[in-house]
Amino acid sequence: MRTAGLSASQRTAGSSQTSAIAFSRGQGRKAAGVAITYVGLSALLIVLGIVTACDSGTNKSAENANTPKPPDLITARSAFQKCYVAARGWSADAEPYRIEAVVTSDGNGHDGKWAVWRVSFASPAMRSEKSYTWSGSAANGAPDRGVNPGVEDSYSPTNSSTQVFDMAFLKIDSDQTFSTAQQHGGDKILEKEPDTPVFYICDWNHNTNILVWHVIYGASRETAKLTVAVNASTGDFIRVEK
Numbered sequence: 001m002r003t004a005g006l007s008a009s010q011r012t013a014g015s016s017q018t019s020a021i022a023f024s025r026g027q028g029r030k031a032a033g034v035a036i037t038y039v040g041l042s043a044l045l046i047v048l049g050i051v052t053a054c055d056s057g058t059n060k061s062a063e064n065a066n067t068p069k070p071p072d073l074i075t076a077r078s079a080f081q082k083c084y085v086a087a088r089g090w091s092a093d094a095e096p097y098r099i100e101a102v103v104t105s106d107g108n109g110h111d112g113k114w115a116v117w118r119v120s121f122a123s124p125a126m127r128s129e130k131s132y133t134w135s136g137s138a139a140n141g142a143p144d145r146g147v148n149p150g151v152e153d154s155y156s157p158t159n160s161s162t163q164v165f166d167m168a169f170l171k172i173d174s175d176q177t178f179s180t181a182q183q184h185g186g187d188k189i190l191e192k193e194p195d196t197p198v199f200y201i202c203d204w205n206h207n208t209n210i211l212v213w214h215v216i217y218g219a220s221r222e223t224a225k226l227t228v229a230v231n232a233s234t235g236d237f238i239r240v241e242k
Contacts, residue, residue: 071106071115072136072145076174076200079117083132084167086147090130091123095164101174101199103219104139109198110190112175116142122155122164129155129162165204169211172235174200180237181215181228189217189226196225202232212238 076099087094101109102116115137122129131150135143155162178186178198189196201214201221211232218224229238 068138071104071138073107073111073113073115074117074134074136075112076101076117076202077170079134080119080167080170082134082147083117083119083121086132086149087119087121087130090121090149090152091126091128093125094121094123094130096120096167097122097129097162097164097203099170099200099202101201102133103197103199104137104142106137106139106142107197108195109200110178112173112178112200114199115139118150120162122157122162124155124157124164127155127157128152160206161203163204163206165211169233170202171233172213172230174213176235177213177215177230177232180230180235181217181226184228184237184240185226186215186217186228193225210238214241 080096080099084096087096096119098118098120100118100120101114102118103109104114104116107114116133116135118131118133120129120131130152133143133148133150135145135148137143137145157163177200181198182190186198190198196217197219199216201216203212203214204210205212213230213232214221215228215230216224217226221227224242226240227242229241230236231238
């Protein structure tokens, strides 16, 4: 018995279904391709973003590395405290005998502040002395930032120029000392020559048993235009030394 052939409508329907399946598969492949392309593009954008961020960060780091850090200008007592801790680590009986500012190109001392301070200590028990320098300077040739120990040397307790003092006598800071010196001729010096540096030396006067600040208007003690002595315990004016 021969099977009857498909009717025209059945052939048409079958053809339509086949075409629909083929179209659906084609659309699926196209959609998958678009999805893959989108994912790839997104990944590329992410990578580019990361690279750009890294480059930006690298550039900023390079800029920061090339930008010199500004100086840390502090008063004498702040520097003294930093050096005192280091000196006590060197010797338990270490006591100061001199505090002095170091003139650098990144300051002028007009506010009682400098970027470099040196504090000299002595150990009577060890009969030795040692200086510590605190630096916050950005100037060429300045000591490294932080506390820098000096070379240990011999010490004689009978030497009047290096007589140690109790830190309790140091009650007046360098900025207060500057204000006193200004009232006794310093203002006239800076009015006439405003670029004049002002630096400071503190030591014990064995004749009067007073801790004295020497406020020095000039680049050195020898060439100073004016030197004013101020009591480091009371802040009182003592005299004009030069």
